[in-house]
Amino acid sequence: GSPISWDSRFARRATRITSSTIRELLKMAQQPGMITFSGGLPAPELFPAEAMAEASARILREKANQALQYSTTEGYPALREWVAAQLPNTQPDQVLLVSGSQQGLDLLGKIFIDAGSAVAVESPTYMGALSAFNPYEPEYLTVAMDEEGMVPEALEAVLKQGPRFVYALPTFQNPSGRLMSLERRQKLVELAGEYGVPIVEDDAYAELYYGGQKLPTLYSLDQQMRGGGEGNVVYLSTFSKTLAPGLRVAYAVGPRPVIHKLVQAKQGADLHTGSLNQMLVYEMVKYGLQEQLSKIRETYAARRDVMLEAMTQHLPKGVSWNQPKGGMFIWMQLPQGADAVSLFKKALEQKVAFVPGQPFHADGSGQNTLRLSFSNADPELIREGIRRLGRAAEEELELV
Numbered sequence: 001g002s003p004i005s006w007d008s009r010f011a012r013r014a015t016r017i018t019s020s021t022i023r024e025l026l027k028m029a030q031q032p033g034m035i036t037f038s039g040g041l042p043a044p045e046l047f048p049a050e051a052m053a054e055a056s057a058r059i060l061r062e063k064a065n066q067a068l069q070y071s072t073t074e075g076y077p078a079l080r081e082w083v084a085a086q087l088p089n090t091q092p093d094q095v096l097l098v099s100g101s102q103q104g105l106d107l108l109g110k111i112f113i114d115a116g117s118a119v120a121v122e123s124p125t126y127m128g129a130l131s132a133f134n135p136y137e138p139e140y141l142t143v144a145m146d147e148e149g150m151v152p153e154a155l156e157a158v159l160k161q162g163p164r165f166v167y168a169l170p171t172f173q174n175p176s177g178r179l180m181s182l183e184r185r186q187k188l189v190e191l192a193g194e195y196g197v198p199i200v201e202d203d204a205y206a207e208l209y210y211g212g213q214k215l216p217t218l219y220s221l222d223q224q225m226r227g228g229g230e231g232n233v234v235y236l237s238t239f240s241k242t243l244a245p246g247l248r249v250a251y252a253v254g255p256r257p258v259i260h261k262l263v264q265a266k267q268g269a270d271l272h273t274g275s276l277n278q279m280l281v282y283e284m285v286k287y288g289l290q291e292q293l294s295k296i297r298e299t300y301a302a303r304r305d306v307m308l309e310a311m312t313q314h315l316p317k318g319v320s321w322n323q324p325k326g327g328m329f330i331w332m333q334l335p336q337g338a339d340a341v342s343l344f345k346k347a348l349e350q351k352v353a354f355v356p357g358q359p360f361h362a363d364g365s366g367q368n369t370l371r372l373s374f375s376n377a378d379p380e381l382i383r384e385g386i387r388r389l390g391r392a393a394e395e396e397l398e399l400v
């Protein structure tokens with residue numbers, strides 16, 4: 001018979017499933033000699049591999065059955081308790097361990113989004129969230145930001161349209177690096193409460209702050225505003241940026257009805273998060289992560305400073321960027337009219353890679369923006385990579 005046209009056989013939602021720009025670019029950046037600032041990858045030299053080797057050997061010697069058998073969807077009890085203890089007024093039965101916060105985003109899309117539902121997102125926002133939500137066919141309402149985060153007037157105009165939830169990254173936002181001010185956090189929680197719109201707080205970079213003190217989570221501000229009780233915020237965070245992303249262990253915390261529904265959705269997705277990996281994560285965090293966290297903060301802050309200095313030295317005028325106080329990313333704007341994808345191609349010729357910014361914009365804008373990750377290259381590579389980027393940018397901007 002005639003060859004099968006699979007495209008015509010896929011479900012309608014499959015047409016909303018496209019490849020992750022970051023993952024595709026990471027593949028292209030595999031070329032020898034390439035310096036890549038693409039993925040938000042932790043520095044591998046900081047993985048506590050030796051301690052993990054000992055801990056996993058001990059787990060397999062002493063608790064092989066629990067580590068290798070099917071386990072509960074909710075997650076490893078001791079780790080649930082540990083996570084609950086990190087957040088105010090939170091019980092273990094409000095915690096679900098997930099296979100990366102990426103799975104948390106997918107499950108949240110699955111339980112909250114119908115075809116055509118309005119979903120409020122920042123502009124720009126984490127493209128992985130858009131990839132997770134897209135198959136459920138939402139209509140995105142984008143909320144403008146300034147350096148302090150979402151602009152309240154823009155947020156209120158969007159909340160009035162009754163979105164299923166607001167997806168917010170208040171702490172060292174991916175991709176913009178922005179830190180939402182306390183005042184804006186309070187405003188967001190108040191307005192969302194007033195309009196009865198749940199908040200999904202993605203706090204992947206909570207611990208990656210370089211100087212300055214931690215600001216309260218939306219989750220805790222919401223608790224305070226309500227004087228305790230179950231709030232309006234589903235909180236996501238992960239062990240990927242502080243321990244190891246390859247373990248795929250993260251967590252969702254929130255009101256019991258939401259967590260219960262997420263558990264049911266997860267049962268149909270992957271039954272449960274890897275048993276051994278959860279037990280290993282618990283062994284690594286039960287005595288605290290302070291030593292690991294201070295190593296990470298010191299290393300990433302230094303790499304950020306080297307990149308910022310090199311950018312000042314090598315990038316042509318007309319290019320602008322932020323000074324992130326934490327996280328892994330520097331967010332750059334080319335002059336209006338310049339095209340970051342065209343620059344990306346010239347940069348590949350110079351053997352340097354980054355992530356063009358348009359895929360971070362749910363409304364398709366952002367053609368002149370790009371994201372650079374500073375976490376996964378040593379200072380010498382960062383200087384050389386930015387020198388190369390400067391050459392590519394000179395070429396690109398001559399044409400504008």
Ligand SMILES: Cc1ncc(COP(=O)(O)O)c(CN[C@@H](CCCC(=O)O)C(=O)O)c1O
Pocket residue numbers: 020022023026038039040041099100101102103126128169174202204237238239240245248249250
């Ligand atoms: C805001 C935000 N939320 C969730 C995730 C996914 O983290 P998990 O490892 O799934 O916990 C991430 C990870 N984003 C990285 C990782 C993607 C890299 C890759 O696809 O390999 C990035 O933006 O480059 C994130 O930034």
